[in-house]
Amino acid sequence: MLRAISKQTMDHRGPDFAEVGLTAIAGMKTIFKTKQRVFIYPSSGTGAWEAALVNTLAEGDKVVMYETGHFATQWKKMASKLGIDAEFIEGDWRSGADADRIEARLRQDTGHEIKAVCVVHNETSTGSVSPIAEVRRAIDAAGHPALLMVDTISGLASIDFQFDTWGVDVAVSGSQKGLMLPPGLSFNAVSDKAFELSKTGGMRRSYWDWQDMDAINGSGYFPYTPGTNMLYGLNEAIAMLHEEGLDNVFARHQRHGAATRSAVRHWGLEVLCRQQGQESGVLTAVLMPEGHSADAFRATTLQHYDISLGNGLSKVADRVFRIGHLGDFNDLTLAGTLTGVELGLRKSGVPHTEGGVAAAMAVLETTQFDTVAAE
Amino acid sequence: MLRAISKQTMDHRGPDFAEVGLTAIAGMKTIFKTKQRVFIYPSSGTGAWEAALVNTLAEGDKVVMYETGHFATQWKKMASKLGIDAEFIEGDWRSGADADRIEARLRQDTGHEIKAVCVVHNETSTGSVSPIAEVRRAIDAAGHPALLMVDTISGLASIDFQFDTWGVDVAVSGSQKGLMLPPGLSFNAVSDKAFELSKTGGMRRSYWDWQDMDAINGSGYFPYTPGTNMLYGLNEAIAMLHEEGLDNVFARHQRHGAATRSAVRHWGLEVLCRQQGQESGVLTAVLMPEGHSADAFRATTLQHYDISLGNGLSKVADRVFRIGHLGDFNDLTLAGTLTGVELGLRKSGVPHTEGGVAAAMAVLETTQFDTVAAE
């Protein structure tokens, strides 16, 4: 895809551009699994968070957000900065959103003051995945009209996401994770319900305005200069994902997650996510034993084994490290990564049982899967 | 630069990123010619328009904008969408902003209700350049405290721009014109005065917030995912501009503009910009003779000579075509372009005097300049 991006920039108002734009929009619908709308912004994922909020919510509107971890917290900060009355359902950063607690909160809201429920799908800071379909059921069970808004910046195209089937109203994503591109494009998938609301609702806005986008996207063009070169890469990335088959991509990530957790447990360390079935296939956050600095360990591992592990963010700073297993990744890249972690544990004097890589290998061996025919 | 962009994306929170970020910010200050602040957004230039407005103006605030052409009009539309009371000083799309009229308007505003004067530096739709230093003098002569905000999206790095010397308060630019990159990065240069105002003023905002940027930019990092790969390219583009020497780059554009106008006049056609000294070095817009469609001419020229001319936008749709002479462009690229236009005129049956290319050549010949030593 990096090669695609380096092609000569074309005129985004010229006749040849339409195909690029139409292909990108149609392609992103297949990735979000929606027949409704997708908008593409030249911005990083944070911009698409803002777009989701300003198109649907007015200043003073109440929303419920679920504290899954650092990124949920950041999104809440943004909402507050934009004047939204954002209420957090507190979490312990060790699981995805709890649909029952959401349902309970909505049932209290008999006046339907809550305009939206905002959940992070794959919480990058903790490696926990929220059960989006259950959250939808919870909202419906409560008979509540709130919109369901989901951040799937790091989940999309790595973990199954079904915008239409799950009844999501606004999904937020970006180019630099499962789509394997540099940062620079962001996305909103938008339900008809949310789009209708945005016609008269939302805040004053211009760059992020869905209506302006929608008025011209049908022809393959954009209301202002799009990220032309990134769109070249996006179209190549989407084609590549379908060539492998989305289900194969998802299965690959699940399998690598399972193997990674097996290594972690063998080492005698604890996976941060403690809700079974909610562990991420994209990354695994690991708790350091008491008395050991995760950041010192990360520095040692980087220096000696040239492997860059993710750091613990805010509440879990220096207490966790994160092992990524996303994007263009195979069994052997994983084995290399886990070897680096095990060597780093030894070098750092972190107590652990040797043999985590072998444990992971055993999982890889038994879960060897036959890829299904790609779409 | 396209090759630089295709390098592997690095971790924007990792230790190696700081140098990339610091180099980009410091480099952009040399391009804007400012010792004050520059902020870099992962967005297209339109985003930086929005950033300029939302950081300094509140809903209902009054601003005066100058109707230089299509892009000034678009910026005004954005201001209105954001709830700003934007007043247009009407123009005829054939010159840059008239500093005297701005001064007159400000003198009327004895209550200092006008919070900002917004001017487009190089109006891409007309090929006219506004005299920014004069506008500053006009504001000062009127003794008015309004901010001076300037869109130099298509001017920066092609036409001289002196943020500090000219006393600009907020400048807006983008990556895809004089910086010769794909679209995807945008910029605000910000005066201390405007930055102070933004601390307590402006609208509710998050993605575009200068304060969040400023709080972390000093270390070379950004408050959210930056356009990492584009920053690689930006640093290469800035180095390349300084290698040629900014003054040489500006002189090259002026010379090509003069040669192009000489061709146009030889053909017997009219340059859209009729204010001497305000003609753009970046592009030349040309009026079609009555009874001839500019778009039909453009289509013919594209089909037969593989040259893509800019179209007339909104008010001048189908009445002008635009000849670009910006970026990585030399005498012979210009000669080729002008040949294409002349062949296209003939093919389209547009009355004209042959020999425009030769007339341009004569200008190139007599203005052959010695490049000054690069910085």
Place this chain on the structure above:
Amino acid sequence: MLRAISKQTMDHRGPDFAEVGLTAIAGMKTIFKTKQRVFIYPSSGTGAWEAALVNTLAEGDKVVMYETGHFATQWKKMASKLGIDAEFIEGDWRSGADADRIEARLRQDTGHEIKAVCVVHNETSTGSVSPIAEVRRAIDAAGHPALLMVDTISGLASIDFQFDTWGVDVAVSGSQKGLMLPPGLSFNAVSDKAFELSKTGGMRRSYWDWQDMDAINGSGYFPYTPGTNMLYGLNEAIAMLHEEGLDNVFARHQRHGAATRSAVRHWGLEVLCRQQGQESGVLTAVLMPEGHSADAFRATTLQHYDISLGNGLSKVADRVFRIGHLGDFNDLTLAGTLTGVELGLRKSGVPHTEGGVAAAMAVLETTQFDTVAAE
């Protein structure tokens, strides 16, 4: 194609390579217009000259070569170095090979001592094209069994070449001219007759041996490490040529040659090739007026107009300059180039009539052609 070349190198013995190899060999047959054999070497074109000679000729064998210019002379030097008795039919460097003189020479050779006739198709040093089909007819008319060997390094894929129809026995070419690639691949097209001869004949050889190539090429592999990355680019170049249509590619070059000559004559200068119908569509060599140095003129033009003109080689050193019009070139690139030449003539004080570019434009205008449907 440069982007294709930068793809990751694959294992040239692995299962995926076969398709790359088979596509390249089959593709080159469509470019040479042959159903016989094509061999691809990782070397520059000079290597393919050597391959042609050492596979078919023994030390002491007599060949007739035609002195069309510098490159014919170089090929003769190579033949001599390899121990071949190479006889030159002298030429004046101002036309292609004269088939009548070849026929006359062959008729004298009643003992059939001459083993091959070697002709340069497009002589890069002079801009003259030899009439290969006529040379074949001359050989046949003389009832002579000599092989016909043709260097079409700079002609192939720019000027029509019909290996089978014209009865060529060995053709030599390279990657860096009409195929628009960097140097690094060279080619031999080989007739069944020549291939049979090589089974028992030729010199001791290894790297260049056709038999070793032929033994394994059928499977898409090569007897030693091939130029893998260049083959990626080659396959893309061939596809691109067929997309435009070879006949359109040839017509484009002819048209640009005609326009260039028109400019040269308008200037009052002399085209080096004085045989009508043999002027090259790939480049035009121009004689400088007496008393003017071509190299001084070239230096001036490079310095002031950033245009790099070809130099006169050996016999015509400093007396001619060469204007290339090959590869990925359109009307406007040509106009730019000719403008540079005209400006350079003026700057250098070379007497000339102004208006050459306009003369070329007139030719372009009247010869505007409808591209035929591509294959």
Place this chain on the structure above:
Amino acid sequence: MLRAISKQTMDHRGPDFAEVGLTAIAGMKTIFKTKQRVFIYPSSGTGAWEAALVNTLAEGDKVVMYETGHFATQWKKMASKLGIDAEFIEGDWRSGADADRIEARLRQDTGHEIKAVCVVHNETSTGSVSPIAEVRRAIDAAGHPALLMVDTISGLASIDFQFDTWGVDVAVSGSQKGLMLPPGLSFNAVSDKAFELSKTGGMRRSYWDWQDMDAINGSGYFPYTPGTNMLYGLNEAIAMLHEEGLDNVFARHQRHGAATRSAVRHWGLEVLCRQQGQESGVLTAVLMPEGHSADAFRATTLQHYDISLGNGLSKVADRVFRIGHLGDFNDLTLAGTLTGVELGLRKSGVPHTEGGVAAAMAVLETTQFDTVAAE
């Protein structure tokens, strides 16, 4: 380097080329560790084998070659095809060349009929390294004037090679191994003695002729079209090697070789090279247990774990597989590779003791080295 290769091709006769050529030649001297001559060919490594032979040997000349494996055998075949009387000192493909046997053979040759001793430095088919300095001492001890010619195609820039200190006369190498480039460039390092001999000796030759190269290389140019784009990449590769430091590069390869052998022995398999101290740091060939097909194992490993292992060539076909650990390779890439092998052994039902990866990790851990300051 692949990015460097995709730069625009420059004129190889133009003024800017000289620096590219001079940098490449000077750089290759630092890699060969010679102050004598280096010639660069646009060809694959096989071409440089031929160049070594045809510049120094005449038809019928006697040479002694050492049968280290497949590539030594291929070089001998080439010598025979070129008419050289090549005698093999037979080897068992399980060690490098035996200097004592070479000395013994030379002592028999009292008439000094043997013109050269040809040895493969790193035999890619077996993973054995010949002790070149010892071979030199053996030749000297025998008081024999034969040239010492060494193929270091897969050794150079990965394993220490000291052309001058070791007294090599002709060394042969290529671009696609330790230099981490695509195939397409090959090299001869040439001693003054060999160069003198070539002035009057050797076979008829042209493309490979050292004298033609030498006559023009001093100015940075080449006698025919060089591999311009590959030279861009070469200059970048050389700079990168010196940035890491050649000694660090060599130590890295040795360490990975040692770790790999530790894994192999833990598995209970046999390393093909059985001469201690001659095991390659570039690759490790492993013998399959009796009754198991190495190729079936390789196919299984490729299919299930996406790892491409080298095959056994000719004499050891289907009996060995080869693990590469060269070029841009780190501890974790090695761990990934070895994991793939171990998983493949299990999947293929090849008897082995689990835990080879852990054994390799133990070696990596204890041999963790401090890189020395780069040159």
